[in-house]
Amino acid sequence: MDERTFERSGQHASVIGLGTWQLGADWGDVDDKQALAVLEAAAESGVTFFDTADVYGDGRSEQTIASFVSGRPDLHVLIATKMGRRVEQIPENYVLDNFRAWTDRSRRNLGVDRLDLVQLHCPPTAVYSRDEVFDALDTLVEEERVAAYGVSVETCAEALAAIARPNVASVQIILNPFRMKPLREVVPAAREAGVGIIARVPLASGLLSGKYTKDTVFPENDHRTFNRHGEAFDQGETFSGVDYATGVEAAAEFAALAPEGYTPAQLALRWIAGLPGVTTVIPGARSPEQARANAVAARLPELSRQTLDAIDDLYARRIRDHVESRW
Numbered sequence: 001m002d003e004r005t006f007e008r009s010g011q012h013a014s015v016i017g018l019g020t021w022q023l024g025a026d027w028g029d030v031d032d033k034q035a036l037a038v039l040e041a042a043a044e045s046g047v048t049f050f051d052t053a054d055v056y057g058d059g060r061s062e063q064t065i066a067s068f069v070s071g072r073p074d075l076h077v078l079i080a081t082k083m084g085r086r087v088e089q090i091p092e093n094y095v096l097d098n099f100r101a102w103t104d105r106s107r108r109n110l111g112v113d114r115l116d117l118v119q120l121h122c123p124p125t126a127v128y129s130r131d132e133v134f135d136a137l138d139t140l141v142e143e144e145r146v147a148a149y150g151v152s153v154e155t156c157a158e159a160l161a162a163i164a165r166p167n168v169a170s171v172q173i174i175l176n177p178f179r180m181k182p183l184r185e186v187v188p189a190a191r192e193a194g195v196g197i198i199a200r201v202p203l204a205s206g207l208l209s210g211k212y213t214k215d216t217v218f219p220e221n222d223h224r225t226f227n228r229h230g231e232a233f234d235q236g237e238t239f240s241g242v243d244y245a246t247g248v249e250a251a252a253e254f255a256a257l258a259p260e261g262y263t264p265a266q267l268a269l270r271w272i273a274g275l276p277g278v279t280t281v282i283p284g285a286r287s288p289e290q291a292r293a294n295a296v297a298a299r300l301p302e303l304s305r306q307t308l309d310a311i312d313d314l315y316a317r318r319i320r321d322h323v324e325s326r327w
């Protein structure tokens with residue numbers, strides 16, 4: 001699979017990566033055997049970028065990745081983790097001592113001396129304007145606890161603030177055919193500055209696969225049940241913040257745009273991967289079949305002008321007004 005480079009850190013990632021929130025918690029039950037099979041399927045398909053977080057299953061996702069890579073010394077995978085959501089979300093918590101403790105825990109969980117890439121995990125907006133936060137992150141690099149750092153953001157304004165910080169290597173942001181706002185300013189600014197873009201929630205939590213109906217019921221321990229209206233964390237993280245009924249209708253229209261040989265999910269992933277400035281796209285997979293199908297999207301032919309225009313038109317008609325002013 002093609003790899004792209006995070007210019008500021010010189011690190012590489014496959015254009016389709018793997019999100020591993022599912023291997024921790026919050027997506028119904030995924031047992032250890034299934035989690036390892038997902039990682040195996042992704043790696044075999046050429047995926048060289050795993051995204052995780054200290055909070056996914058409170059370390060379970062990181063530990064599963066560690067157990068997967070430990071038996072494979074020839075495997076070269078860039079592992080990006082995140083920190084900052086195991087404590088209260090207040091700016092005062094984003095200090096060097098906490099960063100050291102949080103990265104120590106992730107280093108233990110992942111079984112490494114130095115983390116490849118650590119991302120602030122959607123910190124409060126005020127954090128982006130504090131110089132001392134970024135000085136502390138620089139210290140983590142100097143202390144060789146982390147090779148590079150980035151941020152996972154909620155809003156476009158936060159992304160632009162992060163890109164303006166000289167040593168931020170990556171910005172992780174929700175970007176998919178139902179979340180196009182980052183294309184206007186954020187992706188061009190990141191490209192110009194050499195900051196990598198990690199496109200998360202690329203399937204709008206699965207909506208863009210076109211497989212759900214208005215009657216679909218998700219498990220109780222799945223955020224698609226318990227965070228529909230932002231009850232547990234930012235509403236944008238569930239179905240990209242699109243109201244479920246609106247999303248199901250728009251997804252049916254999106255699915256009909258899939259060219260022959262593409263599933264709707266692959267159409268979404270291919271569309272994102274084709275955007276100049278995107279470094280890697282990180283679909284979450286709950287099964288090896290999903291992981292393999294998602295990796296295939298990297299090899300599908302470029303989309304036609306007609307398909308691209310139809311996706312833009314669908315977004316403008318059905319989605320834009322629901323999400324643009326909020327994130």
Ligand SMILES: NC(=O)c1ccc[n+]([C@@H]2O[C@H](COP(=O)([O-])OP(=O)(O)OC[C@H]3O[C@@H](n4cnc5c(N)ncnc54)[C@H](OP(=O)(O)O)[C@@H]3O)[C@@H](O)[C@H]2O)c1
Nearest residue numbers: 019020021152200201202203204205206209283284290293
């Ligand atoms: N704040 C943050 O930093 C943050 C927040 C959210 C996510 N993330 C990261 O981004 C990653 C991706 O986002 P996400 O997992 O939330 O959402 P996503 O990738 O948009 O959706 C994942 C869901 O899509 C469905 N799916 C996946 N592959 C499929 C395929 N080939 N065909 C049909 N359906 C498929 C599965 O749904 P079913 O379970 O219904 O099969 C899967 O659970 C996460 O794993 C995590 O690493 C980060």
